Every structure is written in structure tokens, then in C-alpha cells.
Amino acid sequence: MTAKPLVALAMGDPAGISPELTAKLVALDDLRARTRLVIIGDRRIFDEGARVAGVTPELTTVEQGADFRAARGEVLFVDLRHLDPAEIEQGTASLASGKFALTNYRHALEFGRDGRVDAVCFTPFNKQAMRLARADYDDEIAFSAEVAGLKTPASEFNVLGELWNARVTSHIPLKDVAGRLSAERIHRALRLTDICMRNAGFARPRIAVAGLNPHAGDGGNFGREEIDVIAPAIAAGREEGIAAEGPFPADTVFLRAKGGAFDAVLTMYHDQGQIAMKLMGFDRGVTLLGGFPFPICTPAHGTAYDIAGRGIASVSASQAAVRLAADMVKPALA
Missing domain, CATH: 3.40.718.10 (Isopropylmalate Dehydrogenase)
Structure with a gap:
């Protein structure tokens, strides 16, 4: 046993x-x-x-x-x-x-x-x-x-049931995001996402990559990051066997992922993914710190000072966090 x-x-x-x-x-x-x-x-x-x-x-x-x-x-x-x-x-x-x-x-x-x-x-x-x-x-x-x-690199992932959100940058000012993006950094985030999801039981996770600019740059009209930085990173990941597609407009990519077209969305910055994930399941979301030799999980919500001491806090997200952590270590115990 x-x-x-x-x-x-x-x-x-x-x-x-x-x-x-x-x-x-x-x-x-x-x-x-x-x-x-x-x-x-x-x-x-x-x-x-x-x-x-x-x-x-x-x-x-x-x-x-x-x-x-x-x-x-x-x-x-x-x-x-x-x-x-x-x-x-x-x-x-x-x-x-x-x-x-x-x-x-x-x-x-x-x-x-x-x-x-x-x-x-x-x-x-x-x-x-x-x-x-x-x-x-x-x-x-x-x-x-x-x-x-x-x-080695580590990153934060948000998990809602079978849908994952990964990100390239995290807790930095929005004004600094574009300057922190590079094909190498996005490629590294793609690779880490693929590894962590495989460790969580996905055979070959399908990863959608969001663009940075409105309408994913609209062919360069609203910025060239999608053409010059993001697309080359996706191509490099695909050459390694990662099932990555994009870049897609950030305002619609989560609709496709929610509908089952993708297992994960890699976003360029924190709120680009967090807003979508929390709207879909604020009381069920899990945050996973990936890239460590052991799983680290926590509920995606905060300390809820406004309801502290009232006994009404939902345990669902915390329960999901412990479940995910336990599921990710089971292969090592077999």
C-alpha cells in the first residue's frame, strides 16, 4: 500500500x-x-x-x-x-x-x-x-x-480545476512589463509550465500564449512584441515538443481555454491572467509555486480581513490546494 x-x-x-x-x-x-x-x-x-x-x-x-x-x-x-x-x-x-x-x-x-x-x-x-x-x-x-x-527558475501558477494560468512576469509594476519580456524568458516560462503540468498528470498540456498588446498587436499596429518577441519563443517551444499556440488576444483567449481548447494560458503579466481566473472561480482557485523540488500550494485568495472571526470563510480553495499538492507527490511515493 x-x-x-x-x-x-x-x-x-x-x-x-x-x-x-x-x-x-x-x-x-x-x-x-x-x-x-x-x-x-x-x-x-x-x-x-x-x-x-x-x-x-x-x-x-x-x-x-x-x-x-x-x-x-x-x-x-x-x-x-x-x-x-x-x-x-x-x-x-x-x-x-x-x-x-x-x-x-x-x-x-x-x-x-x-x-x-x-x-x-x-x-x-x-x-x-x-x-x-x-x-x-x-x-x-x-x-x-x-x-x-x-x-533554477521558479514561477507562480494559478489553477482552477483542470485549467491553469502561468505568467512570464509577476509582482512588478505594469510600466516595467514590456521591458522585462524577452524570447528567452517567455520560452523558459513555457518550458516550466509544460514540466509542472506534466508532473500534475497532464500527458501533453496544450498551452495558449497571450499577447501583450490589445488584439495581440493587430499585426504590428499596436506594438511589435507579439511579432518580435512572443512568436519566436512559441516557435522555440514547439521545436522542443511543447504544445504551444499563439500569441492570442488576451481578451478572448480565456474564453477558448474555458471552452476546452487549451489546458493552460501563459500570460505576460500578473493581472492579465489573475482577473480572468478569479472571475471564473475566486473561491476555488489554487496558487502553485512551480519549479521547486516539492510542490508548494496555497489558496489563490487573500486573508479576507473583512470577514475574519465570523466563521463564514469558504474552505474550498484551501482544500483544493492541499489536494493538488498531494496529487503532485503521489508518483514519487509509488
Whole structure:
């Protein structure tokens, strides 16, 4: 019998919905049936989240240095005891909340890096709080690469069921996007998309590539990036056997992908894909950090400060994140 994937789940921002989402995840029968979770955080914060969520899941507390694979218990909890709930003002970003989330995530990444778990997930972070705790915090990709010691390219993917969105540039100002695009960079993004999707079970993912300019440049009338930069990158990918097509106008390519013509859309910048994906399934979307030696997944939505503490946060996207992470490690455990 194949062992269940061991997934480290870092508790996210304690001032938002992360504590209740973490508790709700632990209480889900289907996740316990397909994974073993290692929760990382503070038990006092978790217990408050469980109270808000109205669940009473069973946990086994273990030390940081424990052999998680040999430990007894269906759900393990690494209690860092590093945050008193009284220090947190609900719905407000703070140094304390950022430090809590950053510390939890660092531990989860170290567990993944050292082979002590098979995958890493986390409930939502708040970037303002993260930057209060670490002034040079850019995004999860850069931080994860630093902790994991990754020297090769990594990227963020958004996943909604069987439809993926990849991107060439991510968390940069819109005014800088065109200058960051190159045939080499787009080709690299295509290759990474193909690899990650194959690891997730796609035999030969069909990837549509969006243009940068309105109407994909309209034959050069609205810009030449499609002709001079994007098309050569697609051609290079196709020569390698990647099923890539385009460039297509960004305002219609997701309609074709949603209709089943493609498995993924590679966009040129963050919101070009995020807007479409979140409109199609805000409460179900997953963010995957691809290019790492282990899957890293989180719900695509944020900390939802406006509904924190009310017990109404949907667990669907967090559930999908853990499922995707577990599915991506199963081949390695067979």
C-alpha cells in the first residue's frame, strides 16, 4: 500500500481567516483520507480558529525535530508557541502577524527542503504584514527560493480545476512589463509550465500564449512584441515538443481555454491572467509555486480581513490546494 503524502501546512496571517481555514482543513474527512498533515503554528491561535470555525479536530503535538513519517497520529502539530492571541488585532496587518506567518512558512519550507515532508501548503498571507516583519520581503517565490536554496527558475501558477494560468512576469509594476519580456524568458516560462503540468498528470498540456498588446498587436499596429518577441519563443517551444499556440488576444483567449481548447494560458503579466481566473472561480482557485523540488500550494485568495472571526470563510480553495499538492507527490511515493 502506498503511504499517504506528508504535507506541511503553515498557518498564515492570524489576523485574517487563516486560523479558521487551517482548522476547517484538519476537520475534512477526505483530506485526512488522502494525506497526513503536519500543521505548523501556535496551538493557541489554532484553537481560536477552531472555535470560530465550530470544529474540534484531533491533533498530535510533536517536536520540531521529530521524525514525522514515524510519528503516531493522523494529524501532527508542531507548536512553536510564538504568538499570544491577545497580541493580534483582528483584521489589521501587524509586525506580530507577519512574523508569525513568516516563521511558520520558513519551517515548512525547511521541512520540504530536507525531505522531511513531501509537499508544503499555507493558508493566506498578508504581504503588508510580511513586509513589516521583513522589509525586503518581495513575494513567496523569492522567499521560498531563498530558504529552499533553489538556483533554477521558479514561477507562480494559478489553477482552477483542470485549467491553469502561468505568467512570464509577476509582482512588478505594469510600466516595467514590456521591458522585462524577452524570447528567452517567455520560452523558459513555457518550458516550466509544460514540466509542472506534466508532473500534475497532464500527458501533453496544450498551452495558449497571450499577447501583450490589445488584439495581440493587430499585426504590428499596436506594438511589435507579439511579432518580435512572443512568436519566436512559441516557435522555440514547439521545436522542443511543447504544445504551444499563439500569441492570442488576451481578451478572448480565456474564453477558448474555458471552452476546452487549451489546458493552460501563459500570460505576460500578473493581472492579465489573475482577473480572468478569479472571475471564473475566486473561491476555488489554487496558487502553485512551480519549479521547486516539492510542490508548494496555497489558496489563490487573500486573508479576507473583512470577514475574519465570523466563521463564514469558504474552505474550498484551501482544500483544493492541499489536494493538488498531494496529487503532485503521489508518483514519487509509488
